[in-house]
Amino acid sequence: MTATPSSPVSPPAHPSPSGAAHGYRPRRTLPxxxxxxxQLRRRRTLAAGLVLAGLPLVLIAAFAIGGEPEPGGRRINLMDTATATGLNFAAMALFVSAGFLLVVPVALFCGDAVASEASWSSLRYLLAAPVPRARLLLSKLAVALAFSAAAMALLPLVALAAGSAAYGWGPLELPAGGTLPAGEALGRLAVAVAYVFTGQLVTASLAFWLSTVTDAPLGAVGGAIGLTIVGNILDAVTALGDWRELLPAHWQFAWVDVFQSELEWGGMLRGAALSVAYALVLFALAFRHFRTKDIVS
Incomplete structure (x- = not known):
């Protein structure tokens, strides 16, 4: 009998150097x-959007009931010209909400990003996928910042539309006197919104860092809001002198300079540089802590 040659057998697939399954690509995990x-399907996202979109309508109703705003004494501010045009109303809405209201959605989106997954015990299953920790954290940070930026833009956009319907479209009347053409005023309003978002990076990074430290979402959100309020209180302590310039809260309203006849960049540049510096340090701490965090604890 003649021996028949054995059928060829394909060589086994070579495993990846990291031991992951064949064909696994870390960059394709968790798009x-x-x-x-x-995040868009979360109820808190819908609630935050409704609050921000509803504030301009509440302000219009308040002006309709209370009448035209009266000058606020010697200090002229954006409230004095709020009902002049839709652009004035949008600038005023940003002014009254930047100090606290816009802090809340930023702290909510960033503080809830990781802590909520840990509290639901779903974080360990995400990492068992396996999703690289840096990839997971970067994905959550990018989405949280994107939703925060959307919240920053939603309120002035709704205020601009509602204010134009209520008070008409026209040039922006400056509180100190004079006007800005509508096209130029729109550009300056965009600069103001961008600066407000940059200033909120400190709250965002603080909330995100706390989100990697604790498994309680409310603790991360509340801690970021609480420390932001402490910063505002310290900025009001004039006895600190020049030390207040190291507080992000000291520069939070530097964007008001865009609504002058001559645009002033000095305060905004200093405030933006300080906010970015604080944010980079806190984001680095978040990634450093999450890299070694015990997920199953």
Whole structure:
């Protein structure tokens, strides 16, 4: 009998150097659109959007009931010209909400990003996928910042539309006198919104860092809001002198300079540089802590 040759056998697939399954690509895990859809479906996202979109309507109703705003004494501010045009109303809405209201959604989106997954015990399953920790954290941070930026833009956009319907469209009347053409005023309003978002990076990074430290979402959100309020209180202590300039809260309203006849960049540049510096340090601490965090504890 003649021996028949054995049938050829294909060589086994070579495992990846990291021991992961064949064909596994870390960069393809947890796409941003998946994380964005998950966050968009959360009830707190809808609630935050409704509050921000509803504030301009509440302000219009308040002006309709109370009448035209009266000058606030010697200090002329954006409230004095709030009902002049839709642009004035949008600037005023940003002015009254930047100090606290816009802090809340930023702290909510960033503080809830990781802590909520840990509290639901779903974080360990995400990492068992396996999703690299840096990839997971970067995805959540990008989506949280994107939603925070959307919150910053939602309120002035709704205020601009509602204010234009209520008070008409026209040039922006400056509180100190004079006007800005509508096109130029729109650009300056965009600069103001961008600066407000940059200033909120401190709250965002603080909330995100706390979110990697604790498994309680309310603790991360509340801690970031609480420390932001402490910063505002310290800035009001004039006895601190020049030390207040190291507080992000000291520069939070530097964007008001855009609503002058001559745009002033000095305060905004100093405030933006300080906010970015604080944010980079806190974001680095978040990634450093999460890299070694015991997920199953």
């Amino acid at each position: 941003l659109r998946v994380e964005a859809v998950r």
